[in-house]
Amino acid sequence: MSAPSRADIDWIGYGDKTPLAIARTQDADDVVHWLRSQRAKTCGELSSHATR
Incomplete structure (x- = not known):
């Protein structure tokens, strides 16, 4: 039995935005803090990390 896979927290989806960007747009501060954690x-x- 393999370990469960995790969701990609940096997935770029609807509107070419990550979940963090969407949470910021919606002023969902609690979600922003959790995502940052x-x-x-x-x-x-x-x-910017990819070009380094």
Whole structure:
């Protein structure tokens, strides 16, 4: 039996946004804080890490 897979917290979905970006847009501060505690990133943060 394999370990359960985890959801991709930085998945870029609807509107080309990550869950963190969507939570910020909706002023969902509690969700933003939780996502940050899980090391979630915005598209801009992901692209800046990829170019390093």
